[in-house]
Amino acid sequence: xxxxxxxxxxxxMILGILYFFLPLIATFLFSLRAQKGVxxxxxxxxxxxxxNFLYNFSYSVLWAVLTIIVGILIFxxxxxxxxxxxxxxxxxIEFITxxxxxxxxxxxxxxxxxxxxxxxxLIVDSPALLVAAYTVLSMPYMYSAIDTxxxxxxxxxxxxxxxxxxxxxxxxxxxxxxxNIRVAILSGAFLSFAIVIGEYILAQYxxxxxxxxxxxxxxxxxxxxxxAMAIVxxxxxxxxxxxxxxVGRGGGQAQIAGGH
Amino acid sequence: MTHLALTDxxxxxxxxxxxxxxxxxxxxxxxxxxxxxxGCGKTTTLRMIAGxxxxxxxxxxxxxxxxxxxxxxxxxxxxxxxxxxxxxxxTVAQNIGFGMLIHKESKEAIKQRVEEMLxxxxxxxxxxxxxxxxxxxxQQRVALARALANRPQVLLLDEPLSALDAKIRVxxxxxxxxxxxxxxxxxxxxxxxxxxxxxxSDRIVVxxxxxxxxxxxxxxxxxxxxxxxxxxxxxxxxxxxxxxxDPEKKLIKIDGxxxxxxxxxxxxxxxxxxxxxxxxERLNFVSVEKKANILDCTIENITFLGSVVRIQVKVGNNxxxxxxxxxxxxxxxxxxxxxxxxxxxEAVLILNN
Numbered sequence: 001x002x003x004x005x006x007x008x009x010x011x012x013m014i015l016g017i018l019y020f021f022l023p024l025i026a027t028f029l030f031s032l033r034a035q036k037g038v039x040x041x042x043x044x045x046x047x048x049x050x051x052n053f054l055y056n057f058s059y060s061v062l063w064a065v066l067t068i069i070v071g072i073l074i075f076x077x078x079x080x081x082x083x084x085x086x087x088x089x090x091x092x093i094e095f096i097t098x099x100x101x102x103x104x105x106x107x108x109x110x111x112x113x114x115x116x117x118x119x120x121x122l123i124v125d126s127p128a129l130l131v132a133a134y135t136v137l138s139m140p141y142m143y144s145a146i147d148t149x150x151x152x153x154x155x156x157x158x159x160x161x162x163x164x165x166x167x168x169x170x171x172x173x174x175x176x177x178x179x180n181i182r183v184a185i186l187s188g189a190f191l192s193f194a195i196v197i198g199e200y201i202l203a204q205y206x207x208x209x210x211x212x213x214x215x216x217x218x219x220x221x222x223x224x225x226x227x228a229m230a231i232v233x234x235x236x237x238x239x240x241x242x243x244x245x246x247v248g249r250g251g252g253q254a255q256i257a258g259g260h
Numbered sequence: 261m262t263h264l265a266l267t268d269x270x271x272x273x274x275x276x277x278x279x280x281x282x283x284x285x286x287x288x289x290x291x292x293x294x295x296x297x298x299g300c301g302k303t304t305t306l307r308m309i310a311g312x313x314x315x316x317x318x319x320x321x322x323x324x325x326x327x328x329x330x331x332x333x334x335x336x337x338x339x340x341x342x343x344x345x346x347x348x349x350x351t352v353a354q355n356i357g358f359g360m361l362i363h364k365e366s367k368e369a370i371k372q373r374v375e376e377m378l379x380x381x382x383x384x385x386x387x388x389x390x391x392x393x394x395x396x397x398x399q400q401r402v403a404l405a406r407a408l409a410n411r412p413q414v415l416l417l418d419e420p421l422s423a424l425d426a427k428i429r430v431x432x433x434x435x436x437x438x439x440x441x442x443x444x445x446x447x448x449x450x451x452x453x454x455x456x457x458x459x460x461s462d463r464i465v466v467x468x469x470x471x472x473x474x475x476x477x478x479x480x481x482x483x484x485x486x487x488x489x490x491x492x493x494x495x496x497x498x499x500x501x502x503x504x505x506d507p508e509k510k511l512i513k514i515d516g517x518x519x520x521x522x523x524x525x526x527x528x529x530x531x532x533x534x535x536x537x538x539x540x541e542r543l544n545f546v547s548v549e550k551k552a553n554i555l556d557c558t559i560e561n562i563t564f565l566g567s568v569v570r571i572q573v574k575v576g577n578n579x580x581x582x583x584x585x586x587x588x589x590x591x592x593x594x595x596x597x598x599x600x601x602x603x604x605x606e607a608v609l610i611l612n613n
Contacts, residue, residue, distance in 0.1 A: 153348070154343060154345070157341055157343055157345045158345055158347065160310075160312055160332070160339070160341070160345070161339070161341060161345035161346075161347070162333075162347075162358075163311075163312075163331070163332040163333045164310060164332060164333075164337065164338060164339035164407070164416075165333075165338075165358055165359035165362060165406070165407075165410060166333045166334075166336075166359055166362045166363055166410065167333055167358075167362045168333060171362055175358075176347055176349070179349035180347070180348055180349050
């Protein structure tokens with residue numbers, strides 16, 4: 001690369017970093033000014049000492065984990081079956097999994113409230129509805145991650161190898177397929193976790209004590225705490241992404257050895 | 261006694277028949293190869309034995325039990341795949357012991373059998389390695405051990421050596437054959453490599469366009485091909501059109517040159533057109549050894565192939581290849597020179613179309 005090109009590359013990279021990090025730095029500095037005249041973590045202490053913080057955060061974590069489990073139980077067999085036996089359904093299923101990107105969350109939550117707040121489906125107050133809603137919301141990420149993982153292995157030959165050794169579908173799925181796509185599943189899981197933790201509209205309109213509505217409430221009541229909450233939220237998302245990157249480095253074993 | 265039988269098997273995909281009129285009996289402990297070009301139906305037939313494809317017609321029986329509609333995991337057949345198909349998340353020992361684990365055998369029995377199989381494939385020190393840490397040849401040996409650990413009734417091998425380089429293929433095919441003989445297991449081996457099939461099989465099933473062309477020992481397939489396809493597919497061959505001169509005396513002619521043959525001319529009449537073949541190695545110069553048939557020729561080309569020297573000669577309007585062992589002390593003829601080549605009656609094969 002010519003010297004002029006290198007200089008421009010550095011210029012644009014620094015510009016991009018400044019564009020992204022300057023507002024964050026400003027937000028962080030603002031969050032440190034809760035105590036007059038001195039930089040301190042008072043705003044952060046106020047957040048973490050708030051009795052509702054732990055409750056709301058734990059609530060969101062619990063439902064995020066349940067969403068991930070439900071997602072794995074639904075999407076892994078679905079993606080596996082489509083790869084193995086029903087390739088003609090791949091395109092329509094992929095279209096369906098992308099619908100959460102198309103349908104606005106507010107439209108989604110209102111349709112859930114209208115459908116499930118009257119008989120025979122009166123479950124609008126049930127946490128199960130929230131998990132189901134989150135599962136649908138995480139569909140693009142979870143299904144895509146699992147499908148990518150399945151694409152990296154020779155699903156058909158591994159399945160047939162398992163069958164030739166006497167394994168049934170359950171054994172094949174849990175002993176052979178799942179362990180070889182665990183990296184992909186974890187990637188999808190952490191993406192889903194980040195989505196659920198930061199999701200506001202569903203939790204707010206289904207009146208659930210989740211983390212995002214708590215953050216929104218704090219933003220309305222306090223001055224410096226919302227800035228601190230924004231930094232905490234960013235930190236959580238970055239932590240999830242960081243774990244995905246670390247976990248993704250262990251993907252070597254997921255490739256079928258010696259395959260063509 | 262028949263151990264594995266395929267009776268009137270056929271397979272149709274979307275109106276296309278890929279296997280038709282397939283009948284084969286395999287004895288216990290026999291090593292049978294399915295040999296043919298790509299798309300001839302050999303892998304499809306193997307997969308019907310394994311249960312991964314259901315025949316459109318016919319039945320598969322194993323030890324007199326009809327297994328045609330049985331699920332693959334209920335047939336007790338071991339399979340070695342072209343792409344090895346080792347489980348990447350398991351060690352070599354875990355891969356080999358997987359079948360026994362599924363069948364809920366005891367830990368001690370699994371350990372013992374795994375050690376036994378590792379000894380048979382000479383990978384005693386590799387039990388804790390993962391497949392990605394092994395070479396291609398080692399992986400295929402592990403795949404073989406995994407298929408055999410379960411003590412299957414039949415071992416199926418689908419072009420197991422095609423992903424390996426030539427030298428490894430030669431040594432590994434001998435190992436596979438030795439292990440199969442030692443264990444006395446019935447084996448069906450799919451390959452498109454004729455040298456592989458000829459070197460390790462008790463019998464070969466030559467297939468073309470979904471049908472069996474010929475079944476026979478390697479000797480029969482090579483020396484007594486029954487159809488033009490078998491003759492041309494297995495080994496190199498000189499083929500040409502000929503005319504029957506005297507079916508009783510087994511005399512034919514090519515381009516006016518009369519030849520004697522031991523081939524079957526029953527039902528043929530004088531003047532009938534037939535197709536004949538002569539293997540290149542069955543021809544030699546008259547100066548070396550004189551046989552029943554003598555043909556005048558012109559030397560057209562000489563190709564050095566290592567241990568074999570291929571000499572192309574023109575006989576009448578035909579071009580024949582003659583293979584002779586490379587002998588540095590033998591003086592080769594000059595291109596364009598006139599000479600005479602000879603072959604025995606038995607060397608002139610009559611081909612059925």
